[in-house]
Amino acid sequence: MKVMVPVKRVVDANVKVRVKPDNTGVDLTNVKMAVNPFCEIAIEEAVRLTEAGLATEVVAVAVGTSACQEQLRTCLALGADRAVLIETDEDVQPLGIAKALKALQDKENADIVIFGKQSIDGDNSQTGQMFAALAGMPQGTFASEVTPEDGKLKVTREIDGGLQTISVSLPAVITTDLRLNEPRYASLPNIMKAKKKPLDTMSAADLGVDVAPTVEVVSVEPPEERQAGVKVETVDELVDKLRNEAKVIT
């Protein structure tokens, strides 16, 4: 059974991002980049399927600039068997990525494709779903538990106010929620082994796919700065402020 895991290179979750002065986007100069945290969970889940003897090959895929090789190497160190970079300098968006991945899937014929449920930069939560539609595959999104069962996947989904368990036939798309697993650290011996694992590069054009953006970002604004709080001296003053300033009581 083959598992494909698309991963995204994003700003490190620990970085406090700054909006560019001209409001066209987030300033990425000298900013530390990392594997999108939900994609790390996806890789971990795929590697666990291999370790459990259920999967035979894990392929990590990225769509983006050549810099994405860094994140693909991390995935190889975490246990992926090989990696594919679909290289493009376009500002890729979910639909373009989904199309490129669909073209790759036509060659790879993976049985399970595991996505992160969303990336922490775009927050779109669209790529997995779009891919499933393009590929005509069933999808188990926001998964907190995935169990192979009788040639199908039993997927527990995190939904508003509870859990939903579904069964999907293979080949299938999974998108990972936070609670699915806790990703391991990359060990030094595995990082060194990863250097020798295959990382193939192809262009979007090689796959015959147009990944040009279709959505134009008009403006990016930082959140409004919160006003500093004030300390009140008495309960009466607090009640007065709640009533007359905040107007939350009458």
Next chain:
Amino acid sequence: MLEALDELFSPGCVTRAADDLAHWGRDWTTAYKAAPSAVVFPKSIHEVVALVRWAGSHGVALVPSGGRTGLSGGAVANHGEVVVSFDRMNAISDFRPADRLVTCQAGVVTANLQGFATEQGLSYPVDFASSGSSQIGGNIATNAGGIKVIRYGLTRDWVAGLTVVSGSGEILECNQGLIKNATGYDLRHLFVGSEGTLGFIVEAQMRLALAPPPQRVMVLGVPRFADILEVLSAMQARLVLSAFEFFADQALAKVMAHRDLQSPLSARVAFYALIEFDDDALEEATAVFEHCVASGWVVDAVLSQSDTQAGQLWQLREAISESIAPFTPYKNDISVCIGDMPGFLDAVEMLVAREYPDFEVCWYGHIGDGNLHLNILKPESMDTQAFYARCHEISPKVFQAVAEKNGSISAEHGVGLLKRDFLGFSRSPAEIGVMRGLKGVLDPHGIMNPGKLL
């Protein structure tokens, strides 16, 4: 008599409420019961001066209080003293970019100074697990060290100037940010590490460092204690380390249970080294790792793949103190020169095995600085007082081993109440005599944190 405090301070800046006395009357040291008579919160240097003069003329003992994260009882008030909290003197009042100098009041929380430095595109590189609570005044009064000493030194190295209210109520402005100043005794360094026994630090000029380049964190599994030193020297021979920490598996087990974390390596190992270095030295670090594996010192290691992961790996070390706190640890904070480490480790390990056969022992520390934290955990069934009494009996034997290597019985926690009776293991009678003489000059009424250090 204490009613006079209400005249010295504005309303709301004096408290005698039982809860407040218990809260501000102690630090993180668990061995003492808080019993101050009042807590005051000065808002200005002049209020501190007025308080010290009043206390001097009435013979009232004062205990300075910062973030109270100390581990030697330096900020404990257990004899009816008046606690002087610097919580409300917490302003960063000036920044001079050309000098990379920040002027801050004593009560500025260390993390706030770090944050301020980051906003200026610089860094305040002294860091410890308690930096979110500890205050700069307390850091200076104890010459706090922490986790980046191997690269950036101690708090002392970043103090460019101090304003101190001496025990006689005089304001001393010691070196005002100058790099070069050859005009006699540098009183600034006398107050660094003085634990509030000579005067109260009310304001400091702190030097900032350039922002560090991106960092990587590696955690290595080291089966044998002595090999940690081999790893250290192999690393130091080839790269600049920002940190070199170690911890025993017992310490890791406590952190994993307390914070619900996973093991960093796929298999458990007796000891771990956590190192941090510049990202562009990654290739060198990997080569040293391979050398360490080939030499049989290291069995496995993990490497941070993001700043987020670096932070997660740091938790394994930084959360130790908090994770073992429920076990009422008896803390030893000892240091020797790095060259003396191997023999010293053997001696202490044998001593601990002989003297504490029935106690759980937790080792960790800043081994790159020659500094070991040896924590003895209280068995659940044992009475706390009996436990401390027993540890107090054994401590002189540990300190004797320290003294034989000309080491320190308190590397970075200070002396306070906890180590006072053992000062002679690290300081000669002549030195202690000079220290007493200095105290007599600067604190003629003996009101400044009495009973601590000396």
